[in-house]
Amino acid sequence: MNQPYESTILKFIAKNFLVPLMVVFAIYVLIHGESSPGGGFQAGAIFASAIILVRLIGANTQTQGSKGLPMPLLIIAASTGLGIYVVTGILAQLFGANYLDYAAIPLQWFNEFAGENRTNRAMGMWIIELGVFLGVASVLVIIFDLLSKDPEND
Amino acid sequence: MKWLTFTFLAFILMLLLWATSDLPSRANPQSPANVHLSPEFTKLTETEIHVPNIVSAILADFRGYDTLGETFVIFTAGLAVLLVLSSHGRKKKDPPKK
Numbered sequence: 001m002n003q004p005y006e007s008t009i010l011k012f013i014a015k016n017f018l019v020p021l022m023v024v025f026a027i028y029v030l031i032h033g034e035s036s037p038g039g040g041f042q043a044g045a046i047f048a049s050a051i052i053l054v055r056l057i058g059a060n061t062q063t064q065g066s067k068g069l070p071m072p073l074l075i076i077a078a079s080t081g082l083g084i085y086v087v088t089g090i091l092a093q094l095f096g097a098n099y100l101d102y103a104a105i106p107l108q109w110f111n112e113f114a115g116e117n118r119t120n121r122a123m124g125m126w127i128i129e130l131g132v133f134l135g136v137a138s139v140l141v142i143i144f145d146l147l148s149k150d151p152e153n154d
Numbered sequence: 155m156k157w158l159t160f161t162f163l164a165f166i167l168m169l170l171l172w173a174t175s176d177l178p179s180r181a182n183p184q185s186p187a188n189v190h191l192s193p194e195f196t197k198l199t200e201t202e203i204h205v206p207n208i209v210s211a212i213l214a215d216f217r218g219y220d221t222l223g224e225t226f227v228i229f230t231a232g233l234a235v236l237l238v239l240s241s242h243g244r245k246k247k248d249p250p251k252k
Contacts, residue, residue: 033207035206037207085225121202135225139229139231142235
């Protein structure tokens with residue numbers, strides 16, 4: 001497929017308006033997960049939609065391999081997301097509480113650093129939502145990449 | 155054998171339907187979930203966690219194990235697709251003729 005869609009207004013709007021909006025909105029949904037409807041799953045889905053939209057715009061199999069996120073990086077990101085969750089749980093155990101009991105993890109230094117007044121539990125919730133976000137977003141992109149790649153020449 | 159299985163499944167279905175009739179209706183304010191769990195979650199979210207969103211508090215804190223399991227499910231789905239569809243390390247037996 002060569003250049004017939006290079007200058008359509010749909011592609012222009014998607015690339016210059018929709019994708020940045022989706023990325024910012026995903027991060028907003030992630031960060032405001034505790035105070036408004038949202039959370040890791042939703043933010044991950046929105047972020048993955050932004051990345052998939054980028055790939056659909058540049059739906060050119062020659063450029064996809066070089067410009068998109070490489071597959072090993074995505075697998076590492078998915079594993080890191082799950083690892084953040086599991087390690088947060090184990091960290092609570094190391095500080096003498098039950099698994100995933102965030103109240104025991106000392107996170108007060110971050111409150112002083114950010115000038116906020118949040119409980120340890122809210123901070124722990126935010127950390128695991130970050131893990132869920134990484135996992136969901138990268139798994140969705142992994143599935144899209146695998147389903148859309150050309151099996152003949154890779 | 156087929157009829158035995160069918161009879162057994164029909165019996166299980168009748169048993170489950172009969173048991174369903176004993177469940178409290180979802181909107182019943184006197185059901186155990188609404189009498190014990192919901193006020194507890196609402197109170198603890200305010201006193202212990204200090205976040206406005208009770209749904210997120212239940213999802214990420216009270217039901218942390220559940221959300222961990224959900225994340226594992228999604229990760230496993232990605233791994234399964236990766237293992238099935240990835241051609242990495244697969245021997246090319248007969249290349250397609252052109």
